[in-house]
Amino acid sequence: LSLAQHEQILFEERHLRYISPLGKGNFGSVELCRYDPLGDNTGELVAVKKLQPSKQSTLDDFKKEVNTLSVLDFEYIVKYKGICYSTGRLSMSLVMEYLPYGSLIGYLESNRHNVNTRHMLLFASQICKGMEYLQNKRYVHRDLAARNILVASESLVKIADFGLTKVIPFDKEYYRVSQPGESPIFWYAPESINESRFSHKSDVWSYGVVLHELFCYCDTNSNPKRLCMQEIGHNVQSPSILMHLANILKNNWRLPAPPNCPAKVYSLMKQCWAYDFEERPCFSELGIQIETIMQDERENSVHYTAD
Numbered sequence: 001l002s003l004a005q006h007e008q009i010l011f012e013e014r015h016l017r018y019i020s021p022l023g024k025g026n027f028g029s030v031e032l033c034r035y036d037p038l039g040d041n042t043g044e045l046v047a048v049k050k051l052q053p054s055k056q057s058t059l060d061d062f063k064k065e066v067n068t069l070s071v072l073d074f075e076y077i078v079k080y081k082g083i084c085y086s087t088g089r090l091s092m093s094l095v096m097e098y099l100p101y102g103s104l105i106g107y108l109e110s111n112r113h114n115v116n117t118r119h120m121l122l123f124a125s126q127i128c129k130g131m132e133y134l135q136n137k138r139y140v141h142r143d144l145a146a147r148n149i150l151v152a153s154e155s156l157v158k159i160a161d162f163g164l165t166k167v168i169p170f171d172k173e174y175y176r177v178s179q180p181g182e183s184p185i186f187w188y189a190p191e192s193i194n195e196s197r198f199s200h201k202s203d204v205w206s207y208g209v210v211l212h213e214l215f216c217y218c219d220t221n222s223n224p225k226r227l228c229m230q231e232i233g234h235n236v237q238s239p240s241i242l243m244h245l246a247n248i249l250k251n252n253w254r255l256p257a258p259p260n261c262p263a264k265v266y267s268l269m270k271q272c273w274a275y276d277f278e279e280r281p282c283f284s285e286l287g288i289q290i291e292t293i294m295q296d297e298r299e300n301s302v303h304y305t306a307d
């Protein structure tokens with residue numbers, strides 16, 4: 001048993017009042033609850049992820065996700081609060097801080113007009129710092145995508161859903177999965193598609209796709225799956241979609257520059273999408289490049305107002 005399993009913070013199910021559904025993650029659904037032990041509605045709002053046991057997801061997988069989140073403590077990662085064992089049933093729930101603004105996708109769709117380039121770059125740098133923190137702990141997220149980024153406030157986003165996260169063994173630089181299950185292949189690096197090989201560099205590839213989603217304001221018409229399927233051909237049926245996707249990436253096709261995307265940002269995406277994972281930047285290098293672009297954007301905006 002890991003330390004985390006010994007020192008879980010326990011929430012009593014009888015005080016956990018269900019309010020509404022929040023979303024779907026890997027292995028389970030997330031609900032808004034109020035933890036109200038005094039029974040007077042003064043308790044705090046929490047986000048509770050309930051395990052949906054299925055052939056894909058088992059209690060063991062869920063326990064790994066709980067243990068992963070319980071050892072992470074960083075401002076750009078959704079905060080773990082504890083667990084709730086359900087009486088009788090074998091199941092358990094993961095209790096986390098409630099982020100009021102919801103998923104990045106919903107936020108950008110409904111705030112498209114008051115989110116400018118600097119705002120996007122701020123979000124991009126926070127996600128990058130969150131990933132750098134994960135990398136320093138030898139965690140590979142394996143499901144980095146805008147759908148797994150949550151908005152805490154107008155100026156703060158956090159990485160969520162660690163259902164597919166794995167620890168890289170100390171003697172290797174990558175993690176190989178056995179059966180890839182329902183995989184987010186349009187966010188996958190070539191080596192993840194071809195060899196089920198996951199590393200910090202495959203997370204960097206996915207980070208490039210998140211940058212693309214960000215600068216497309218998560219517009220459904222330009223989401224990665226739709227753009228890749230346009231290139232592959234909509235009439236192609238799985239499982240050969242995987243092979244077609246691997247081919248177009250091998251032939252150096254990449255997601256097109258989002259409309260009005262600054263050239264420096266698109267070039268950052270292209271670096272993340274280097275076919276050879278050795279050539280991709282690491283998250284600390286990416287962070288420095290983003291800070292530089294943010295500085296340029298600040299200077300430009302100053303000139304503009306000075307005129």
Ligand SMILES: CCCn1cc(-c2nc(Nc3ccc(C(=O)NC)cc3)nc3[nH]ccc23)cn1
Pocket residue numbers: 022023024025026030047078096097098099100101102103106147148149150160161
């Ligand atoms: C990441 C995939 C799984 N997932 C996690 C959450 C989640 N949501 C929220 N807040 C939230 C969500 C939605 C809305 C909304 O207005 N929707 C129309 C408002 C607030 N806080 C969370 N803390 C920890 C997880 C989590 C939702 N889905």
